[in-house]
Amino acid sequence: MTVSITDVARAAGVSASTVSRALRGRQGVSDEVRAQITAVAAQLGYTASQSASSLASGRTYTIGVVVPYVGRWFFGTVLDSAEHVFSAAGYDVLLYNLGSPETRKRFFTKLPVRKRVDALLSLLIPDDEESAALRSLGVPLASTVGGARPGFTVVGIDDRAGTESAVRHLVNLGHRRIGMISGSSGPQHWTTPIARRQAYLDVLAEAGIEHDPALEADGDYTVEGGERAMTELLAASRPPTAVFAQSDEMAMGALRALRRHRLKVPDDVSVVGFDDHELADVIGLTTVAQPVAGQGAEAARLLLRQLDEPGAEAPGHVQMPIRLVLRETTAPPRPRGPQ
Template identity: 85%
Template sequence: MHPTKERPVTVSITDVAEATGVSASTVSRALRGRPGVSEEMRARIVAAAADLGYTASRSASSLASGRTYTIGVVVPYVGRWFFGTVLDAAEKVFSAAGYDVLLYNLGSPEARKRFFTKLPIRKRVDAVLSLLIPDPEEAAALRSLDVPLATTVGGARPGFTVVGIDDRGGAESAVRHLVNLGHRRVGMISGASEPLHWTTPLDRRQGYLDVLADAGIEPDPALEADGGYTVEGGERAMTELLALRHPPTAVFAQSDEMAMGALRSLRRHRLRVPEDVSVVGFDDHELSEVVGLTTVAQPVAAQGREAARLLLARLDEPDAGPPRPVEMPIRFVLRETTAPPHSGRQR
């Protein structure tokens, strides 16, 4: 007697409905980004669909709609935490709704020029999620695809659904915290050399300068160092700041990864945090709580989910027009890396 070969279990939309305690129609609306479902319920449904391995029937849907059921995603740095987190969250929403992701990693000027010259994405995708900030010509090229466009970086631009945060305001809250503690020599580790039209370093730098001006503190260009938005860059930048004749008593790092590099440099210099130097980051990286980093928290994964949901909603309602920019909430998170300046170090 031969053993019976088990058939793969097919998960239906009814199974997802039963798992979440809602109707199949509610599941359908949630996975397609349609209105009428609360964000909390939508998140539960997306998670349940992913856990159960549910995907929409592609053949039936494609025949009915003429879609490719593929979403193009364009990223500048696929290996960096922010972009990877946004991409992972967005992909889960797309997958639950029955879409594949076609990824283009434009990590060099050559790759970027080649992509926008050839536009290999044309007629291959139903929508595009861009995690880079296009220049005017590149934005026009993407609009020429005549598909819904969304992004989670930069400000509002014609034809794009934008989901983001107030980078300038977040930086202000971080630097204001340090100034309110009594620090007058506040350094900043930024991404001054970041290429590809990325405006985040500029917005966060402006927030830093605004708070110094409000406090009557003359900005010192020597207190700004480029950390390249990496841990290694943050360590190099902090070492550079410590080599100054009058080093800072506090540092605002424009990302948590650079802040973690700064902490490593301070530790290697046998300096105590926060007794000798205070450090504030930005992002609330998944490891920030582990190292006790004071930071500005932004909902990175939620931005990816929201951008994906809005793209799917535009596919279902193409005549509705692009929604207004969505600004996600940020919050200041106080942990163990900040304190008033030591009386012997403040100048």
């Protein structure tokens, strides 16, 4: 049926152990025999059975990646770059898409990755219990979202600094009524929205602007949510002249809401996003750019390093640079007064 290691061994006139050593580049086999075996294996189209190999060796050469929504740009991009790093190093990736609460719960209770992966990269923020479950796997862990967590190597960005640059930009343009569309905090302890909100409040305070709770709305990190949130903000008794959205998707939703209300951007309302989505440039959105692919690649590299040198201390938290990208959705507020 399917060709096994003993088939190769027989065909090459050696033992199975020699085939195993030869094909995996171990020493203890002469160059000529190795060449022989390699040739025979190629000719027979032999591939080692991953199951048998990992059962015997304990190594799976597989990395688990858990992500909330593969379909969303941010996660897709991180996954893309991480996958490249993994596959270049000879690792396969097992993907778990945990968008709905049920699949998420099932994953963390059944833990299908147990004994199946050598390491795990999480693109979602586990709560304490989930964190513990992952640690119980006994493999290196990394994450590209949220703040530092025990047992994890997390590569992220400085949410405070990013938010500050965005909001300060609006302040410097002369805006005083600055709204914010935030991402839902959800059931998990999702630190990002919290950090960004705090930074937003701090900048307002430092500029001597009184915070108006009516200028905050939740956008659920989606386009539709952003649209709803912007609509809410516009319904305030004194609507904002500028809005900071915690993600580009929400900013895009906000832009759509503004268009529906026949308000001009940036003349009537300025908008700044967060992420530098691939289409942010297309629609001219001012935003704070973060190296999304870079974070995925870096996290993957750090994971691989831990696998290569098991003794080494893993960095707890690394921060990647952010930068404000000025485009066409921000401008000074329209001068008020008698027209």
